[in-house]
Amino acid sequence: MDREEIWKHVLAELELNLSRASFLTWFKETSIADVTGGAVTISVPNGFAKNWLQDKYHKPILRALRNIANDIREVTYVVGAPERVGSMPRQKPRPTPRPPFLEIPQERLELRESSVDPESGLNPRYTFEHFVVGSFNELAHAAAQAVVKGLGSTYNPLFIYGGVGLGKTHLIQAIGNEALHGHPTLKVRYLPSEKYMGEIVDAINGKFMNQLKERYRSVDLLVVDDIQFIARTEKMQEEFFHTFNALYEKNKQVVISSDKPPAAIPTLEQRLRSRFEGGMIADIGEPDLETRLAILRAKLQTKNLIMPAGVLECVAETVKSNIRDLEGALNRLVLRTTMSAAPLSVEEVKKILSQVTSAPRRFASPKKVIRVVSEFYDVSEKELVDRSRKKEIVKPRQIAMFLLREELKCSFPFIGEKLGKKDHTTAIHAYKKITADLSTNPTLEVELKTLKERIYSSA
Ligand code: ADP
Numbered sequence: 282m283d284r285e286e287i288w289k290h291v292l293a294e295l296e297l298n299l300s301r302a303s304f305l306t307w308f309k310e311t312s313i314a315d316v317t318g319g320a321v322t323i324s325v326p327n328g329f330a331k332n333w334l335q336d337k338y339h340k341p342i343l344r345a346l347r348n349i350a351n352d353i354r355e356v357t358y359v360v361g362a363p364e365r366v367g368s369m370p371r372q373k374p375r376p377t378p379r380p381p382f383l384e385i386p387q388e389r390l391e392l393r394e395s396s397v398d399p400e401s402g403l404n405p406r407y408t409f410e411h412f413v414v415g416s417f418n419e420l421a422h423a424a425a426q427a428v429v430k431g432l433g434s435t436y437n438p439l440f441i442y443g444g445v446g447l448g449k450t451h452l453i454q455a456i457g458n459e460a461l462h463g464h465p466t467l468k469v470r471y472l473p474s475e476k477y478m479g480e481i482v483d484a485i486n487g488k489f490m491n492q493l494k495e496r497y498r499s500v501d502l503l504v505v506d507d508i509q510f511i512a513r514t515e516k517m518q519e520e521f522f523h524t525f526n527a528l529y530e531k532n533k534q535v536v537i538s539s540d541k542p543p544a545a546i547p548t549l550e551q552r553l554r555s556r557f558e559g560g561m562i563a564d565i566g567e568p569d570l571e572t573r574l575a576i577l578r579a580k581l582q583t584k585n586l587i588m589p590a591g592v593l594e595c596v597a598e599t600v601k602s603n604i605r606d607l608e609g610a611l612n613r614l615v616l617r618t619t620m621s622a623a624p625l626s627v628e629e630v631k632k633i634l635s636q637v638t639s640a641p642r643r644f645a646s647p648k649k650v651i652r653v654v655s656e657f658y659d660v661s662e663k664e665l666v667d668r669s670r671k672k673e674i675v676k677p678r679q680i681a682m683f684l685l686r687e688e689l690k691c692s693f694p695f696i697g698e699k700l701g702k703k704d705h706t707t708a709i710h711a712y713k714k715i716t717a718d719l720s721t722n723p724t725l726e727v728e729l730k731t732l733k734e735r736i737y738s739s740a
């Protein structure tokens with residue numbers, strides 16, 4: 282057996298235990314670079330893939346290799362030139378990279394949205410298969426899979442939290458879809474909490490509260506999305522509490538999503554909080570660059586489309602905050618190319634991306650930056666914008682300057698004038714200082730992240 286054949290066998294075995302998305306993400310463009318004695322060297326496309334394979338897939342890779350040749354003792358990974366492997370699914374040879382240009386087979390362009398199942402409320406599009414796993418969502422993903430395998434017994438409830446557009450709805454619906462797939466007779470209900478609240482109001486008005494209670498208390502798996510809304514009113518929490526208990530006592534599974542962990546939802550009643558904390562709580566963070574790229578590739582793959590790497594990298598680098606925007610940017614690019622035969626220019630790609638990324642910035646203003654910074658560091662707004670040279674003012678003022686530049690793209694003269702009636706060199710100095718500090722001070726990074734969240738929140 283030659284190297285290529287050995288690797289084909291290994292991949293075939295690995296693929297059995299991985300979702301398609303993960304498999305493609307981590308094993309695309311891998312190959313065996315060398316086999317010497319009992320040592321195998323695997324070539325991977327980049328350093329990120331190298332670390333990931335080493336950390337997460339080393340054992341299964343070694344096992345699969347040993348199934349073929351049991352004298353193999355050692356596996357190492359090198360970043361090398363991609364060598365195509367025959368068994369890997371390929372769409373089409375890539376065109377020789379001409380600058381940003383999308384190649385889309387016209388007949389494949391139906392961007393159909395699958396429809397929601399009226400019985401369960403689930404959208405069949407949200408599956409584990411299409412869910413890319415990286416370090417940012419690994420725990421949540423593992424917990425979700427464990428829940429499907431042991432409904433009502435492994436973790437109950439499962440509480441998933443994370444920021445907007447990071448995959449909460451996708452993941453909790455995937456639990457429902459997967460459970461139904463394994464047991465088609467299971468009663469599964471996906472319930473966005475706004476819908477639940479609407480139903481409660483209607484039921485109270487129409488006096489059919491008992492029917493509503495019955496509807497949710499007879500399910501096997503209840504998936505409640507965005508529970509933070511329920512926490513806004515006592516009546517809703519009251520209702521939910523009883524439904525939750527009824528299910529919990531019967532060992533029925535409850536899965537919940539929220540934008541914050543239970544302890545950080547201020548209006549959440551204590552009894553609900555302790556219920557939630559009695560189960561499993563897992564967060565979804567923000568994907569890093571490589572994972573964003575992997576997600577884009579997976580999305581293209583499901584749409585059967587091809588784009589030169591340059592465009593995808595540009596998207597992954599520009600759209601950082603969430604996966605929904607990432608997908609939105611991709612869809613816009615795809616749409617744009619279908620409307621015109623001319624290839625996309627770099628400028629156009631950038632313009633389309635700026636439309637996507639500038640949307641959430643609408644709440645930010647210099648005034649808000651100043652208010653948020655002064656509240657955060659507990660200094661007065663007046664001192665911040667004044668000439669005050671007090672020591673405790675220096676850092677907050679520099680941070681405010683940095684944020685005005687970095688987030689709002691204000692000019693340095695404007696920033697200097699706004700904060701302490703200083704000239705532009707002071708503002709430039711502050712910007713450089715904070716940029717330098719950021720590379721050595723992880724605490725500062727966390728502070729800035731919090732500040733940005735507050736700056737862009739609607740409050
Ligand atoms: P949230 O509920 O956290 O606001 P969603 O679940 O609605 O986010 O996700 C937003 C979009 O991003 C959806 O279209 C979803 O399919 C996609 N998405 C989120 N996470 C992933 C992932 N890990 N892999 C692939 N697609 C994802």
Ligand code: MG
Binds near residue numbers: 449451
């Ligand atoms: Mg959601």
